[in-house]
Amino acid sequence: MLLRTPFYDFHVAAGAKMVPFAGWEMPLLYRGIVEEHHHTRQAGSLFDVSHMGRLHITGKDAVPLLNLVLTRNVAQQRIGQSRYSLVCNPAGGVIDDVIVSKDVKNWLVVCNASNRAAVVKQFTAVRDEKSIDAQIADQTQTTAMVAIQGPKVIDELADVLPVEVRELKRYGFETGIYMMSRISVFRSGYTGEDGVELIFSAGMVDRMLKSLAKRMLESDSIIKPAGLGARDTLRLEASMPLYGHELNETTDPLSAGLQWAVDLSKEFIGAEPLRAIAQRGPSHKLVGLELAERRIARQAMPVLAGNAVVGQVTSGTFAPTLQKSIAMAYVDADHAVEGTELSIDFKGSIIPAKVVNMPFCRRVQPG
Amino acid sequence: MPVPEDRRYLKSHEWHKAEGAVVTVGITQIATDELTDVTYVKLPAVGAKVSANAAWGEIESVKATSDLYIGVSGTVMEVNADLNNNPGLVNSDPYNAGWMIKVKVADLAEFNALLSAADYLKATGHD
Numbered sequence A: 001m002l003l004r005t006p007f008y009d010f011h012v013a014a015g016a017k018m019v020p021f022a023g024w025e026m027p028l029l030y031r032g033i034v035e036e037h038h039h040t041r042q043a044g045s046l047f048d049v050s051h052m053g054r055l056h057i058t059g060k061d062a063v064p065l066l067n068l069v070l071t072r073n074v075a076q077q078r079i080g081q082s083r084y085s086l087v088c089n090p091a092g093g094v095i096d097d098v099i100v101s102k103d104v105k106n107w108l109v110v111c112n113a114s115n116r117a118a119v120v121k122q123f124t125a126v127r128d129e130k131s132i133d134a135q136i137a138d139q140t141q142t143t144a145m146v147a148i149q150g151p152k153v154i155d156e157l158a159d160v161l162p163v164e165v166r167e168l169k170r171y172g173f174e175t176g177i178y179m180m181s182r183i184s185v186f187r188s189g190y191t192g193e194d195g196v197e198l199i200f201s202a203g204m205v206d207r208m209l210k211s212l213a214k215r216m217l218e219s220d221s222i223i224k225p226a227g228l229g230a231r232d233t234l235r236l237e238a239s240m241p242l243y244g245h246e247l248n249e250t251t252d253p254l255s256a257g258l259q260w261a262v263d264l265s266k267e268f269i270g271a272e273p274l275r276a277i278a279q280r281g282p283s284h285k286l287v288g289l290e291l292a293e294r295r296i297a298r299q300a301m302p303v304l305a306g307n308a309v310v311g312q313v314t315s316g317t318f319a320p321t322l323q324k325s326i327a328m329a330y331v332d333a334d335h336a337v338e339g340t341e342l343s344i345d346f347k348g349s350i351i352p353a354k355v356v357n358m359p360f361c362r363r364v365q366p367g
Numbered sequence B: 001m002p003v004p005e006d007r008r009y010l011k012s013h014e015w016h017k018a019e020g021a022v023v024t025v026g027i028t029q030i031a032t033d034e035l036t037d038v039t040y041v042k043l044p045a046v047g048a049k050v051s052a053n054a055a056w057g058e059i060e061s062v063k064a065t066s067d068l069y070i071g072v073s074g075t076v077m078e079v080n081a082d083l084n085n086n087p088g089l090v091n092s093d094p095y096n097a098g099w100m101i102k103v104k105v106a107d108l109a110e111f112n113a114l115l116s117a118a119d120y121l122k123a124t125g126h127d
Helices: A008-013 A033-042 A062-069 A113-129 A153-157 A202-216 A228-237 A271-280 B029-035 B117-123
Strands: A017-021 A024-029 A044-048 A053-058 A082-088 A094-102 A107-111 A135-138 A143-149 A173-178 A181-186 A195-201 A223-225 A284-291 A302-305 A308-319 A324-332 A341-346 A349-356 B014-019 B022-027 B038-042 B055-061 B065-069 B074-079 B101-105
Touching (some): A008 A024, A024 A033, A053 A062, A053 A113, A062 A113, A094 A113, A113 A135, A143 A153, A195 A202, A228 A308, A284 A308
Parallel strands (some): A044 A223
Antiparallel strands (some): A044 A143, A053 A107, A082 A094, B055 B065, B074 B101
């Protein structure tokens, strides 16, 4: 039985094509993946991301617990700051990638829907094993979460949202009261665009949709709904990793190029093997590839240097903004330098691909 | 969703339209809705032989890559080169401008044995 987010009726009424995703019934698209992609880059899109896990961590020793489980040091994190981090297994493999935020009374960990159980299990096991004074509360189904992303979003929502959204820094957040309920506004997202992510109580969804309808849901609205299909092509152009593709329990954050989110000077689960990898240098690295033809590379396709297999594709798409076929792949470190000429084996058809810098697509910074 | 009555179908969503001994092949809108935005169609060379129920090409979309099949055997007479630069024609006009290949067949018995529009809808659960 698939779970439904509080936006389910909205998706159906908006004509979404619904698909199963990580145990949830989610919108794949409303009008078309490519159209929704372009609309996000040009104006703004509303993504229901209520399926993502939302865990509240509280208690006297919340910080030591977070610091044992997360790769990032949260001790210096201030109220109103969010940080990207990894949760690793003892071998340094990635259990999940998360956003950890410090709120006034609790910490919030937002994790992938597919990994929610594993992340809860990891926090709980570490807490129990070390007798840490902390509580873990899963708020996923009592709250809702949307990402509203695109260059026009901040101007469109600035006078509606109950916080000074223009003043919010990237990866900053603030909580205000909107229609008599608490709403947290985060300046973050997964598309490479400016925008916000909002978390509020599940019971508030209908009221919120009504009050924002004019700005978001009518045919001439600047902000339109977008589904998981566009979310994937957008994140890929922005070179953001997706769990299950670029990250999994047998890949480590250093090979994935995420060393900036790993503090090897502190103790955490997986720190020891990661220090060893850092010392000798990763044997393979995540790279961006630009294909010579408009074919789409799929996960697990072999990457070749000459006739030799030197890696494997993790994600690929025909990038709607760039109008080029792009992919991410793990390749042997010797072949990971920008400009290296490689190729991808499409079931026997060999398509040339060149290592390029990531992100593939950089947003225009507001002046 | 209705499909054109003037052609015959495979359960794998290819339509076939016969004009004399030449059969034009494309895919149905039911298929394009499932694939989402098409980004590439791998077409055979003119002169290539194709066989009934064997794969002759591939179609890639933002969502997935699938093999393309045909219900008749014959020789490829023409391919829709417009799809090389504009594969989205398969989405926007699957039954006309989004056609893929024209195949010359020896006899029409294979064609006549393919699914009718109603049988295709029934076979794919869209009736």
